[in-house]
Amino acid sequence: MALLLPSALLTAWLLAQAWTAEAHLGAAQATVARLRNELLGGASPAQQDRDVVQLRADTGAARRATSGMWWSAMARIPLAGRPLKTVHGIAVAADALATQVLPEVATLRRVAGPAGLVRQDGVDLGxxxxxxxxxxxxxxxxxxVRHGLEALPDATGLGRVDDARARLTRDVAWLAGAAGEARTAVRLAVPALGGSGPRSYFLGFQTNxxxxxxxxLVGAFGVVTANHGRITVHDLSSDDAMAPAPAPVAxxxxxxxxxxxxxxxxxxLANSNLSAHFPYAAQIWTGLWRRRTGQRLDGAIATDPVGLAQLLEATGPVRLPSGELLTASDTVAxxxxxxxxxYTDKAARKRFLVQVAQAVSEALLHGRHDPVSLLRALGHLSADGRLRMWSADPSVQAALxxxxxxxxxxxxPGPYAALVLNNSAGNKLDYYVDRSLRYDLGPCAGGYRTSTVQIRLTDRAPTSGLPSYITLRSDDPTHPHPPGSTLVWxxxxxxxxxxxWDAELDGRPLLMSPSEERGHxxxxxxVxxxxxxxxxxxxxxxxxxxxxxxxxxxxxxxxxxTTQVLATACS
Structure with a gap:
């Protein structure tokens, strides 16, 4: 009985400390979520500072609750001590985030805040x-912090503890990767934005x-020039201004x-970007520009109407020369x-597209907008493939x-699956095409695995009411085709x-043409x-x-x- 009482008291103390740590870590998690929303939404620095103080108080309390002689002693017990060791490690990691990471975030906010980085005509390179x-x-x-979390026991016997460790490890790893990518972006941006002299890039507006x-298809193009952070867009033209070259330009x-x-x-130009590898298209674009003007460009940039719409979410609506207001919600349509x-007249429609490109460019460079929202939009564009860049400088391109x-x-090497469509009908009906891809990687045996790929394509175009320019079938103009039909490569x-091994189209054997591109x-x-x-x-x-x-x-x-990937791990 004399031994049971101290054991019961120690157990009660451990439970109380664990409950205290859990309560403070839960409060810290809520504060982090609030801070993230405040940073993205541009809340006042004073409010953010108050939340940082509260976060440090909670993580410090959680760390203290899981420290001390008795907790450390119990954590060293084989098997039984694993959850205690992991809970302490989680508290230490959370406290490090509050006391070491957040001060750097605050410094970054001061240096690159709304008034610090983006200016009216470009970027403050200093x-x-x-x-x-x-x-x-x-x-x-x-x-x-990530290394510390990875060193903790990952199978403690308590699912809540294991899940919390795994979730925090993933989040911290993602943040570390994002910080590394941002550092790379800064290293690339300074020379790309003309830090050592003017840089000019082909600017392609793709019509998907x-x-x-x-x-x-490249529907409009121009040149963007950066000189010590000051950015200008000029020479905007429609695609028909770029004449075919008599011989390959790359x-x-x-x-x-x-x-x-x-x-x-x-x-x-019309067929310059059939490959999914953007550097190929970029080299052709800069080659066509050099043949047209004699100017050797430093690289190429591409975006599309979906990307322009995302930018308008940051800049706000823009006014076109006609007086029409272009908004993020209607840009793509x-x-x-x-x-x-x-615009039934082709030339008038192309002038309109150039005007859209000019208006959005002007809003980006000279409008009054929130730099945080703009940088966030540019990040979304890059992740979604709506913003691409190539540099003629091999060292810059290697970093890119x-x-x-x-x-x-x-x-x-490694598992790779990419579905790529090219319009073969010369129409604009890919606006209505739905796609899905399922990639199912089977088990490995003898150095190989059998994988299956399911591609589903559906044309959602209306069967009436569309202009002939949208629905034409230039692949086979002399024969009738169902209204709204198209042909895709x-x-x-x-x-x-x-x-x-084998291929089928709608359940019937299909002969596919094999080729090789960059080893794939x-x-x-x-179809x-x-x-x-x-x-x-x-x-x-x-x-x-x-x-x-x-x-x-x-x-x-x-x-x-719609993409689904199912993988059986190789042993």
Missing amino acids: ALTQTAPVLARLEGSLTE AEARGTGG DLGAAFEARYGAAESSRL LTESTSYAR EGTELAGIVPER VSFYASMGAQL LVLSTE ELIPGRPRAVDLRLLEPASSAAPVVPVQPLVRPQ
Whole structure:
């Protein structure tokens, strides 16, 4: 009995301390969520500072509740002490976030806040440069916290503790990665924005109502010039201002020529971006510009109407020369659908698209908007494939290829699945195409695995009421086709070293054309889409076994792609 009483008291004390720690960590979690919303929503620094003080109080209390001689002694007991050790580690990590990471975030806010980074005509490169060491310290602190969490017991026997550790580890790893990416972006941005002299880039506005490998047909283009952070957009024109070149303007290798040579991709702007690898399109664009003007550009940038709409969410509506107000909610429909009905004259419609590009560019460079919202919008554009960049400087391009901005087809092994559509009918009906991709990676055996791919395509176009320019079938103009139908060149980029076992279209055997691009097997076929009739392309592949995470990029078209990845882990 004499031994039971101290044991009961110790147990009660541990439970009380654990309850205290849980309460404070729960309060800290709520404060972090509130802080995140405040940072994104631009709440006052005073309110953010009050929340930081509260957060530190809660994480400090949680750390103290899980420290001390008795807690440490019990945590060293084999098996039984594992949850105590992990709870203490979680509290230590949370306190480190509050006391080490948040001060760097506050410093970053002061340096790159609403008045510090973005100015009326561009970017303050001095302020941008000051963020680099702050981001480096931030990444270092987060990485240290992540390593501490990863070293904790991950199977304590208490599901709530294990889940909390796993969730916090994922969040901290993501934040560390984001800080690293931001540091890379700063390192790239200073020279790209003319830190050492003027830099000029081809600016392509893609129209993804007519699909191309990188997103859509280049409907308008211009040049963006940056000089010591000051940005100007000039020479905006419609696509018909870029005449075909008499010979290829870029040498992209034998594999590129074998796959795209018949379409004259390296000399026609209209077919310049059939490949999903953005650097190919960028080199053709800058080559066409040099042939047209004699100017050697420093790189290329691309966006599309969906991207413009996301930018308008940050800048607010813009006024067009006609007096019409262009908003984020109507940009995509107006530029990729209704403008074809409004402007029956092709030249007038192209002038309208150039005016849209000019108005949004002017709003970005000279409008009054919240820099935090703008930077957040640019991040969304990059993640969604709506903003792409290529540099003619090999060292800058090598760094770019570590970011989402590059839009590359990576030359590395591992599971890979990319569905890419190119419009073969010369119409604008890809505005109405729905896509889904299911990639099912089977078990590994003997160095290989069998994988299946299910591609589903549905044309949602109305069967009446659309202008002929939207619905034309230039692939076969002499024969009648169902109203609203279209023809797409379907390409599936498979893993490096993959082999096709069999393919079906709507349950019937399908012969697909194989080719190679940047080491990947690419399987292609043309599929006619008729409104309301789903088409099913099913593939069975033999792929090299790999423990790498599947990479499944999504082509930036008008409608979102539904993507599902199911993987059986390789042992």
